[in-house]
Amino acid sequence: MALCMVLRNLSFCSSSMHGIKQQQATSVSSMKAPYEGLRVLDLSDRHSGAFAARLFGDFGAEVILVESREGHSLRREPPFLDGKPGPDRSVMHAFNNWNKKSVVVDEPEEFADFVAGADVVITTSNPLRTLPSLSNDAIHICITAHGLASPLSGKPGNNLTISARTGWSFINRYRGEPPLQMPRNQTGYIGGVLGYICGAAALRRRKSGTSAEVVDVSELEAFMLTVHPWGVRSVYANAGESNGSSGIRPRGRAGPLWDAADGRMNFGIADFRNWSQAMEVLKLPEIGKISELVPDIGRHSKDLRFVTRAIAESLPSVSRWPTFHKLARLRCLTGVMQDIQDLVGNEQLLARDFIVETQVDGKTVRAPGAPGKLQPSPWKLHSQAPKIDEHHGQTAMKKGQVLYNKEEPSLSEKELSVGPLSGVRVLSFGQAWSGTFSTELLALLGADVVQLGSIKRPDVFRRLTGSVPDGVLDSDRLQHPLNTQGEYNSVNLNKREVTLDLGQEVGRELLWKLIPKFDILVDNFRPTVMPSWGFTMEKLQEIKSDVIWASVSGYGQSGPYWDYPANGATTEPMSGLSSLHGYEGDLGMNTAGLYPDPVSGYFLVASIMAALTHRDQTGEAQRIDLSMMEALAHVCGDAVIEFDVTGKIPRPGGNHHPRIAPHNCYDAADGQWLVIATETEAAWLSLIKHIGDSRLFADKFATMKSRKINEVSLDTILGEWCASQNADSAERELGRLGVSVARVRTLYELFEKPESNFVESGFFSFIDHPETGPTWLPGRPWRFSAAEGSPLRPSPCVGEHSKEVLMNELDLTEKDYQTLVAKGITGTVYES
Structure with a gap:
């Protein structure tokens, strides 16, 4: 038997690092954590499994890391403290295994007891690990490179190969140079957060049965959902190729990052407001006088290459931060490429207490904190990553112990087969990608998601072009450009849409009548928008006492940047990720696919799952505030700790690996x-x-x-x-x-003719849309053993379900509905 070790009362060294919120292991929160009392057994040997287990621990679960005597595989991953390997010196171990207890289990009987006492077990082996003593009402999450139901099952895969298989590597490259993997350990983080999401969802329908529910998560498929809109767009357009959101550029061409006097910047010049003043800031007053460029509407269709060249010539004469603040205050999309040293000292992150402290073998280091802020249910870093077998003898879980409090599902078997979130209702104000993607994930998990749309100002993903794309053009179908855009139709599956004109009082009144019907509200506007419509948490609670309101914005609801405009292209450099992405020896570059949007979407759903659990246990309303900058900085967490343990600023690693x-x-x-x-x-x-x-x-x-x-x-x-x-x-x-x-x-x-591994696993489906016809689209990157997922429904047309929703939810008559249509308050593009 392994030597028992005494659980240490962890305390962190005091820090002179200004503005860091120190997370004391001994502090006790007065608020109940969402998964308090839940027992999670981490049997993983991959990054994704370790990260999934850690997320449960972040929200209060007791996570037991069962290790071999050599320790978890992450303990052997560089970089190490002072460059010296050791089981407690790895940055990857420090970041992905905090909030856990470690035991080494030698005896089969003892191992069986641990398994029997677990509510959730996480494995990463393929084929699926057999666990005979697992309770019938437990959840077994298995996260693997390619899933358990694919022709690729059992074959090895990692960040390099998954980047190649999903198309990321191809679009990330410079023209004439090799394809480029996504930076560092991204597939592990994405697979991990999805594993947590699916496990948390499965817990909502757990009940005694004949066997534990197996949740099969594919890292490959999860990562595909971080880039797929650009592939779908290319097939819709019959383009023959896809180069991502920004195109494949030759080395040296300006954009999407430009060089200022003291660093790099990003600009969304096609969306700049206050054009003339913005050009003054960039020392280009003559361009600011070009009348056809002054209106932002329609600027996307203009040839702006001469503007990008002019910015490249003028920007080296200005400093990045003063320029950033001046442009942001003019409501211009802009960002600064921060390296990790910049990031840990950033005023916005410090003001929001995002940077926390942990330890690596006794050394106090900084790390990213919560990827999303929840109130009142807490995210908490309560213990550093454990030493091997540190908690042996103090965590034994015997059969018959009281498990995590659970209620028998009140839904029928048919309702549960829709998905584990069946019965949960979501009203989505989401636009573009981060908001719509997060609510699509909820819909794919079984929630009833109603998208709030607008005829006067449709979703930007609906109006990226003003025509029906060539690849889906069909003279025998009724088609409208707003209903036939690949980007929109790829991220809104399984939803219904109702249109309301919130500029009219009647439209706002209808919205406020709808809100009490829903459990969750989701938006991804700038923080000024929802309050301008009268939204406050207090007002929402008056009409729905247990409402969950989840918001995604560029920088969050507080801090000095709170009202600055932002999008994926600007928050990527602001988060530090761009400084890690690129060829070896380069300064850094943006990825080619607006990566912050899906990352934020995944972490928003992760936060929503914790909020749902807390609400179900307490009846309390929940407020979620997610910053895209913080969510993406969280998946740079190992680089943040690396900076403190090595004293060196992490830089792009190209296609190589540190080990x-x-x-x-x-x-x-x-x-x-x-x-x-x-x-x-x-x-x-x-x-x-x-x-x-x-x-x-x-x-x-x-x-x-x-x-x-x-x-x-x-x-x-x-x-x-x-x-x-x-x-x-x-x-x-x-x-x-x-x-x-x-x-x-x-x-x-990949999207013109999907590979067999995606089709046979059920990830890709041939989905028939009423206006585009059938096309291949990716769906659920998971499989639940309790029930097969129901067939996927296409993304809605503009206002397609307005009549259905308003008449069913608000008891309107046909005459009432037609009156609203006549006034331009609701309807479809054909009714207006």
């Missing part, structure tokens, strides 16, 4: 690219035997450490071999050998 070699993207013979990584010695031996090049058997490549030291020469040899290979054939052959490998996919090919 694994080989780990890179190589040109193949057919104009394609191939990514290859060997995460184990077995995979390495299989690779070199397959290639057969005697140089690869040299002593300098004998160990992972030596391969990393000699990575340049290793890449040269592998590059020579790949140049002679057909990428598809090499992927199949190396994949069978257990090598992490993938051909780099384009977004267009």
Whole structure:
């Protein structure tokens, strides 16, 4: 038996770091945490599983990390404190395993007791790990690279290969340069947050049965939902290719980041308000006088390349922060590329107590705090990542112990089969992507989501073009440009839409009558918009005492930047992620797909799941305030801790990995690219035997450490071999050998004719939209064993369900509805 260790009363060193909210392990909150009393068993050996378990711990669950004597795999991942490996010195361990207790379990009987006493078990093995003692009402979350129901199941995958398989690598590149993976550990964070979301949802319908519910989550499919609108758009347009939201640029061309005198900036010039004054700030007064550019409406259709070139010439003469504040106050979309050193000292984050403290082997370090703020249910960092077996003997869970308080579901089996959130009702004010994506996830989980639309000012994703795209144009169908845009139709599945003109008093009155019918309100406006319509938490509670109001905005509802305009392109550099993304040796670059929007959407749903649990237990209303800047900074958490443990500012790593070699993207013979990584010695031996090049058997490549030291020469040899290979054939052959490998996919090919692994798993469906006809769209990146998901419904047309919603919810008559249509208060584009 392992030696029992005494649970330490953790205390953190006092800090001279100004503005940091210190999270004391010994402090006691007067508020009940959402998952207080829930027992989660972390049996993972991947980043995604560890992060999912940690999120349960952040909201109050008791999380038991069951480890081998060597410890969780993250303990061996660099970087390390002072560059020296050790089980308690890893940055990845420190960030992903806090709020957990560690035990080493040697005896099968003891392990069975731990499993039997768990409400939730998290594993990351494929095939699914068999746990005979698991309670019938427990939830078994299994997060793997490719899911359990795909032809790729069981094959290794990581951030490099998943970036390649989803199209991210292809669109991230500079023209003429290799495709580029997403920075650092993004697939682990996304897979982890989705694993938590699905597990939390499954808990809502747990009940005694014949077996525990298995929740199957695919990192690949979860990550696909962070980039898919651009692929769908390309197929709708019959474009033949997709280069993401910003296009593939040659190195050196200005945008989406420009160089100022003291750093880099982003500008959304097509959306600038107060054009003339903004051009004065940028020292371009003559451009500010061009009358056709002054109105922001219609500027997207103008050729602005001369403006981007002019900004590139003038910006090096100005400083980034004064320019940022001046433009933001003019309601111009802009952002500053912050590196991690900038980030931890940022005035907005400090004002919102976002930066917290933890420890790495006794050293106090800074880390990102809550990805979303909840009131009154608390997110809390209450304990640092544990030492191996630190809590042995103090966490035993025997059969028969009282489990997490649960109520039998009041819904029928048919209702539950719709999804674990069946019966939950959501009114969405979401626009574009972050708000609509978050509510789409809720709808895919079974919630009844009603989207609030407008005929006068439709969602921006509906009006990106003024025509029906060529790829779906059909003279035999009634079609309208607002109903046939790929971006909108890709992120609003399973919803209904009602239109209301909130500029008219009757429209506002109808809205306030609708609100009490819903459990959750979601918006992603600037924080000034909802209050301008009379929304306050106090007023909402008067008509719906247990309402949950969740808001996404660029910088949150408080702090000095609270009312600054923002979007994905501006919050990405502000969050620090752009400083980590790019080719080795570069300063940093934006990703090519507005990554902050889906990341914020995932974390908003994660926060909503905690809020729902708290509301169900207490009856209290909940307010959620999520900052896109903070949500994205949270998935840079390991880089933030790295800065404090190494004293060095983290920079872009290209396609390489800090430990694994080989780990890179190589040109193949057919104009394609191939990514290859060997995460184990077995995979390495299989690779070199397959290639057969005697140089690869040299002593300098004998160990992972030596391969990393000699990575340049290793890449040269592998590059020579790949140049002679057909990428598809090499992927199949190396994949069978257990090598992490993938051909780099384009977004267009993925959505024009989806691969069998996406179709056979049920992730892609051929969905028939009334105006575009049937198209391939991604849906649920999860599988619940308790019930198959119901067929997906297409995204709604403008106001498609206005009559249905208003008549059913507010008892309006047909005459009442037609009167509202005649006044322009509601209706469809064909009725108005």
